[in-house]
Structure formats: C-alpha cells, structure tokens
Amino acid sequence: MKFNVFLSVIAVLIAGLIGYGFYAINSGEGFVWLITFGSGICMALSLIGILAVSTKGRAGGINIQALSSIFFVVFLISNLVFTFTKIKLAPYIIINGILLLIYAVSTYEIIKSRQ
Secondary structure, eight states: OEEOHHHHHHHHHHHHHHHHHHHHHTTTSTTHHHHHHHHHHHHHHHHHHHHTEEOSSHHHHHHHHHHHHHHHHHHHHHHHHHHHHTOOHHHHHHHHHHHHHHHHHHHHHHHHHTO
16 A cells, blocks of 8 residues: 555645635534534545555555545545534534544545555
8 A cells, every 4th residue: 555645735725725714604603613623524534545645556445445435425424414413512522433433444444444
C-alpha cells in the first residue's frame, strides 16, 4: 500500500473546506467545534482513501476506493443530519465514532487480504 503525498494534502484541504462549511452552518451552536473537527477528520480519512491510497493489486485499490466513497457519503449524510436536526453531543460522538471504526476495520481487512 502506498500513499500519494500530494493527493493526501489535497484531500485534507478539501476536508478542511467541508469542515469549515459545517462550521459556517452551525456557528450559533454550542458544539460547533466538535462538528467542525469531527466532520473534517471523517471526511479527510475517507477522501484519502478515495484519492491517495494505492495498493499492489488493482482489485484491492478499487475495493478501498469503493468503500471510501460509500463511507464519504455516509459521513456527509450523518453530519448533515446532525447539523440540521440539532441533536445532542453524545449521539454525534457515538454514531460518528462507530462509523469511523467500522470504516477503519473494513479498510484494514481489505489491505490485509491483499497482502
């Protein structure tokens, strides 16, 4: 597995802009910084998987890109739901944390199966 550094930086910058968008939407809320950083981290990890990760086998790279694309959409929907429904802090942390861990384990298993 290899990381393309330039594309990783681009993915992090895009995620930062998405995080800023969530900050702008939630500017009056009490946990605006959590949504900003939470969405930024989730988006950055999934965008790095989409853009910057390559594996030895073509199938492994496609599987990681597909999984990352699915989780990018799931993270985006999750953060939009939490933004517009004004749900409390604990469910946000728990749901996004579980989604992030499922994404990490699934990506690890794809990488492990291809080696």
